[in-house]
Amino acid sequence: MRRPIRLTIAAAAAAALLGACGKPPQDNAPLAFVPADTPYVYANLQPVPAATTEQWSKPLQEYWPSLFSMYQSMLQDPKLGLSDRTRRIAGAIMDEFKTHADWQRLRQIGLKPDARVAIYGVGLVPVLRLELGDAAALRAEIARVEQAAGEKLPVAKVGDFSYWQVGGAGLAAAIAIEDTHLVVTMLPANASDGLKRTLLGLDRPAHGMAGSGALEALARQYDFSPYGAGYLDLVRLVERLSKPLEGSDAEFARTLGLPALPANDETCRREYLEIAHAFPRLVVGATELSAQRMRIVSQLEMEAGLAGRVAAAAGAAPGSGGPVDGAADFSVALPVLRLKDFWIAQADAAAAKPYACASLKAINDGFAQAKAKLDVTVPPPFSDLTGLRVSLSKVDIAGPGTLPDVAGKLLLATTNPAATLAMAQLTLPALQKVKVAADGKPVALPGDLLPMKLPALSVAMSDKAIALASGAEAASLPAFLAAPAANDATFLRVHVSGAVYGWMARAFQAMKANLPPATQKSFDAQITMFGVYEKWLRSNDFALAATPTGIRLQQTIEVNP
Numbered sequence: 001m002r003r004p005i006r007l008t009i010a011a012a013a014a015a016a017l018l019g020a021c022g023k024p025p026q027d028n029a030p031l032a033f034v035p036a037d038t039p040y041v042y043a044n045l046q047p048v049p050a051a052t053t054e055q056w057s058k059p060l061q062e063y064w065p066s067l068f069s070m071y072q073s074m075l076q077d078p079k080l081g082l083s084d085r086t087r088r089i090a091g092a093i094m095d096e097f098k099t100h101a102d103w104q105r106l107r108q109i110g111l112k113p114d115a116r117v118a119i120y121g122v123g124l125v126p127v128l129r130l131e132l133g134d135a136a137a138l139r140a141e142i143a144r145v146e147q148a149a150g151e152k153l154p155v156a157k158v159g160d161f162s163y164w165q166v167g168g169a170g171l172a173a174a175i176a177i178e179d180t181h182l183v184v185t186m187l188p189a190n191a192s193d194g195l196k197r198t199l200l201g202l203d204r205p206a207h208g209m210a211g212s213g214a215l216e217a218l219a220r221q222y223d224f225s226p227y228g229a230g231y232l233d234l235v236r237l238v239e240r241l242s243k244p245l246e247g248s249d250a251e252f253a254r255t256l257g258l259p260a261l262p263a264n265d266e267t268c269r270r271e272y273l274e275i276a277h278a279f280p281r282l283v284v285g286a287t288e289l290s291a292q293r294m295r296i297v298s299q300l301e302m303e304a305g306l307a308g309r310v311a312a313a314a315g316a317a318p319g320s321g322g323p324v325d326g327a328a329d330f331s332v333a334l335p336v337l338r339l340k341d342f343w344i345a346q347a348d349a350a351a352a353k354p355y356a357c358a359s360l361k362a363i364n365d366g367f368a369q370a371k372a373k374l375d376v377t378v379p380p381p382f383s384d385l386t387g388l389r390v391s392l393s394k395v396d397i398a399g400p401g402t403l404p405d406v407a408g409k410l411l412l413a414t415t416n417p418a419a420t421l422a423m424a425q426l427t428l429p430a431l432q433k434v435k436v437a438a439d440g441k442p443v444a445l446p447g448d449l450l451p452m453k454l455p456a457l458s459v460a461m462s463d464k465a466i467a468l469a470s471g472a473e474a475a476s477l478p479a480f481l482a483a484p485a486a487n488d489a490t491f492l493r494v495h496v497s498g499a500v501y502g503w504m505a506r507a508f509q510a511m512k513a514n515l516p517p518a519t520q521k522s523f524d525a526q527i528t529m530f531g532v533y534e535k536w537l538r539s540n541d542f543a544l545a546a547t548p549t550g551i552r553l554q555q556t557i558e559v560n561p
Contacts, residue, residue, distance in 0.1 A: 030118035030129040030181065032210040033201045039237040040126075042230030043118035045215060047131075048289060053113035054103050055291040056559075059536045061102050069525065085151055092149035096141065110138030119230070120209075122199055123240065123249045127185040129201065135177050158196040171255050176200050188252045222297060224285030231283040238276040242269040268357035278303045279550075288556075292538075295556045302550040311546035313342035314491040318387040318413040318465060322483035324495035324541070325476070326391035326408060327503075333387045333491040334413075340374050347371035381420040386464075387413035391480070393473065395503045397510050406455070409480050411467040420466055421459075436461050440478040442469065492544040498537035498560070505530035536560060 031043045071094060074080065075087050082090070096109075103113045112133030119128050132138055142164075146152050156165040156174070163176035165187065176183045178201050185199045197203040209215060219229045245253050281301045288295040302310070315338065317331040350367035392408035414420050417438065425431040430446045442458040458474035460467050462481040469477045486493075505527045512523045538558040545552045 027210050028180065029116050029210060030131065031116070031215065032208050033127075033129055033204055034118055034120040034209040035122060035205040036207040036209050036212045036214065037236065038121045038209065038233075039124070039240060040230070040232045041118065041120040041209065041215070042228065042284065043120070043209075043215060044116055044228045045219065045226040047114040047116050048227045050103070050112070050114040052289060052291050056294070057103065057113075059532050062532050062536075073521065088149040089145070089151055089153075092145045095148060096145055107133055108137065109141040110134040110136070122185075122195075122205075124252045125186055125188070125195075125199060125249075127183065127199055130182045132177070132180050132182055135180055138182065139177060158193050158200065158202070161197075161200070161202055163200060171252070174200065178202065186252070188255060218283060219285065222283060222285055222299065223287055224297070225287060225289055227286050227289045229283075229285035231281045233281050235273070235276045235280050238272050242272050265357070268359060271355050271357045271360055278306055292561060293556070293558050295554065297555075298553045299547070299549070300551045304548065307546065307548055307550050309342065309345075310551070311489040311548065313338045314489045314546045315386065316485035316488065316490050317493055318389045318411055318485055319480070319483035320486040320490045320493045320543070324391075324493075324539075325480060325483075326393040327497045327499040328392040329389070329493070329495040330391075331387065331389040331493045333485075333489075335386045336378055337383055340378065343374055344371055347374075380416065381414060381423050384414040384416045384419065385412065386415060387411075387485075389413070389480075395500075395507075397503075397507045407470050407473050409467055409469045409473050409477065411465050411480060413465045415464075417461050417464065417466040421461060434459065436466075438463050440481045442474040442477045444474070486545075489546040490543050491546060492542070494542040496537075496540045498534045498539075501530040501537065502534040505534060 031045070034041055034043065072091065075082065075090055075094075103111075106113075110132050112131070115131040115133075117128070117130045119126065121127070142153070153164040153175075154166060155162055157163075161176075161178075163174055163183075166173045166175070167187075172187045174183075174185050174187045174196070181201065183200055187196065187199065191199075194203070198205070215229055218224065218231060219226065222229070240249065241253070279300060279302055282298065283301065284296065284298040286294065287297050313335070315333045315335050317333040319325070319329075319331050320333075347367040347370055350364060351371075354364045355361065389411040390408065392406065394405065394407040396405040412420060421431075421436060425434075430448060434443055434445060436443050436459055438461050440460055440462050442460045445457045445459055447456070455470045456474075458469050458477060460469075460474075460477040460481055465481055467477055467481050469480070508523050508527050508530065512520050512527075515523065536559055538560050539556075541554075541556045543554045545554075
């Protein structure tokens with residue numbers, strides 16, 4: 001009988017082994033713990049390469065000592081009302097981290113630069129889940145902090161699983177090392193063991209986002225890289241908040257003072273959902289991420305008809321279709337009459353179909369008040385205005401009580417530049433001797449034009465704008481006037497180079513001498529930070545555009561090697 005028994009056992013073992021081999025391994029990415037119906041999430045589908053993370057953390061590493069010095073001074077400030085226990089723990093944490101200023105040392109305490117991460121909601125409750133390089137090393141680091149502080153972090157349990165819990169009777173922060181992940185979340189006071197297990201990732205969601213393909217679809221839709229993408233789903237959020245809240249959501253909402261609709265109020269629920277469907281999601285993601293260039297795109301999605309009307313009203317900022325100019329360049333579309341007509345149309349629509357929900361009455365009132373203020377005649381030259389652009393190539397502040405040495409240009413885009421110039425000539429009689437043609441050629445202004453001492457100014461005009469320049473900037477006025485607007489409705493563009501932080505550092509240095517010693521110390525920290533960014537930052541560019549699907553914000557950062 002022994003041989004058949006052994007054969008049976010061997011066959012069962014082989015079947016079990018083959019069955020295990022036939023199953024895919026359980027996904028341990030942070031995204032696997034995100035519920036498919038979460039109202040908000042941000043995660044990376046692939047970890048950012050370690051070299052890229054290290055490159056982008058260089059400024060922080062250089063600024064690290066000054067930053068910690070500033071924070072340590074803040075800990076001693078009695079105005080913060082911190083307890084001695086909190087000061088000891090915070091001080092011990094800073095003492096540890098100020099010695100870990102680069103990723104080589106951060107790895108020693110269990111962190112890693114090429115980690116996968118997810119920030120998401122279990123219902124309304126936020127969770128941060130981060131991959132660790134060495135969970136045991138992080139536990140040892142926390143033990144060192146506790147020893148240095150002479151305080152143990154409060155420990156709580158769910159079943160046999162231990163975690164740290166810090167907080168009061170309303171909301172408490174829960175910090176856990178679960179397998180190879182660091183988990184940080186908030187626990188409502190009455191959280192059940194089941195909710196704790198879900199928030200801490202001991203129980204995975206029945207339907208997870210990792211297998212749904214939702215984040216991959218979002219990345220394809222917006223051309224996001226795999227290094228980061230996410231959304232805030234306003235429809236899901238309103239659907240959750242417009243029903244009687246239960247369990248953790250109810251406690252969480254009450255603790256944070258989140259708005260909730262009256263129970264069983266179908267009118268309010270319907271109208272809140274109408275608003276949410278007009279602005280269904282806020283999405284965000286990285287479209288490019290390399291060692292020296294980062295591009296982040298955010299979009300507030302909008303109902304197509306509304307998005308089209310916004311784009312038509314906003315238009316494009318002057319010069320937004322050409323290259324940036326100077327160390328700082330700011331351009332905004334200001335089509336006064338089109339914007340006025342747009343908001344009056346929205347007010348008329350709200351008056352024709354006002355919200356019936358009592359909690360939305362303020363929107364009805366706001367539109368009515370806005371129309372009363374807007375429905376007036378706008379006189380020229382304001383009615384002719386379509387945009388504004390300012391560029392600066394130098395700002396030098398010598399010290400208190402002196403005018404800064406500024407070199408730059410100012411442009412007013414208008415449908416009638418000649419009339420704008422005529423109005424200025426009526427206001428400033430000295431301008432009446434100046435003859436300016438709409439040919440873009442700069443004309444020097446009289447030196448006694450204004451009572452204060454200013455650098456030499458020149459003016460130039462085209463058929464679409466009038467512009468001023470100081471000093472040597474006059475030579476670039478024709479190109480400044482001729483710079484095209486964007487083909488799309490890019491209604492705001494901002495460019496800042498590292499040189500601007502140098503201006504700020506020198507301005508703070510000039511102001512510091514007249515300040516009390518305590519304030520001077522905080523200024524020193526700011527001056528150090530500005531100096532770091534002056535060397536590190538090549539450019540930081542923002543662009544806001546009204547697209548056929550919503551309002552798009554694009555930020556592009558380039559850094560020096």
